[in-house]
Amino acid sequence: INQLSVFTKLPSELILDIFSYLDIVTIFRFLDTCRYHRYLLLNLPEIWQRVRFIPFRTLISEIYAVLRRFRKENRLVDFVREIYMDSTDSQHFPSPLVMLIKFPNLHTLSSRYRRNQTSLTTDTHTLKDLLRNGDILPHSLKLRKWDIFHPYMTKEDVVGFKSILDAISTVGGVVLDIKMCPGPIIYEPTSTPPPPPTTTTTTTTTTITTPPPQDPPTSPQTTQPTQPACTNIVWTLEKCRVCDASQDRCYRCVGQCRSCGAVRAPPFINHQ
Ligand SMILES: [Zn+2]
Ligand SMILES: [Zn+2]
Known part of the structure; x- marks a missing residue:
């Protein structure tokens, strides 16, 4: 036993606190x-x-050497619940998928600001292959939360990525920090009540001829909402830089904060 170590005199809570700051x-x-x-x-x-x-x-x-030291025999691999690897945007750095597969009890993963290395399409394909080959079993991973946002993210298939994650997670749902923009806000016209009187007048005059022309306009209207109104991605944690209000649409669809009116900037401006 090393008598010189200061840690012999510290309570374990303090030791834990010190180590919580270290990589x-x-x-x-x-x-x-x-x-x-x-x-x-x-x-x-x-x-x-x-x-x-x-x-x-x-x-x-050193990163790979450290990963090799997490083994079943020393139980270290089972202890890991959360991994933070934000900004590790190097092609040589192990992928977040490696962490997902290596650590069976991982429930929180954060791999933000990896602009060059993040591709939801590639990760979705890889996970589908792993699932198909039986390398990952359905509903076998404990992942609950994955933060993956980077400010240049656009036109990624968030829906496909989330559905494959939901298929492999035991909890049945993984919370991401990104979502598809719901599109611009469409304000309902206040002149909707007037149309009913006009339709009643038309039905009284032309009772049989009105139904055929009415059907074609209604069918394109029902197909419109199924197409994505916007392909941009929204960071779910984005807050207004002036009033701190949450933003649920991209800056192109809603150019000003809906609470205070402040002009919004593109994400890559806010995250410099
Ligand atoms: Zn605001
Ligand atoms: Zn949008």
């Missing part, structure tokens, strides 16, 4: 400093519940 590579470096530190950390499961990767001051080889 996983730093934690393993500390673990390797002496046998006492190793014993200490491996006996605190809470330390391993939240795994944080940082995009700087870390070699990719």
Whole structure:
């Protein structure tokens, strides 16, 4: 036992608090400093519940070396519940899907700001293949929440991505931080009550000839809402920079905050 370690004198709550700020590579470096530190950390499961990767001051080889140390035998792989890998936008960095498959108890995944590496289409295809080949069983993963937004995201198939995630999750639903924009707000015309009197007058005059012309206009009206009104993506956590109100549509469909009227900027302006 290393008598010199300050950690011998600290309560475990304080140790946990200190380590909650550290990325996983730093934690393993500390673990390797002496046998006492190793014993200490491996006996605190809470330390391993939240795994944080940082995009700087870390070699990719170190990331893979650290991932290999999470094994069934040392139970570390089962302790992991949350993974944060925001801004790790390198083609050499392991994909969030690797985390999804490696850690069976993972319920929260955050891989935001990975502009070049994020493709919902590719991930959807990969997950479908894994499901088809039996590498992932239906409703087998504990994933509940995945934050995947980056400010340049547009025209991605969020619906397809979410449906494959729902198919593999045990809870039956994964909450994403993105959604399809519902499209511009269509204000209902207030002149809807007047039409009924006009139709009654037309039905009295032409009783048989009116039904055939009325049918063609109603059928295109019912098909209109099924087509997407907007293909942009909305970050569900977006707040107005002036009044903090939530925004549920993209800045192109609703150009001003509906609470305070402040002009909205494109997401890549807000996230610089
Ligand atoms: Zn506002
Ligand atoms: Zn929109």
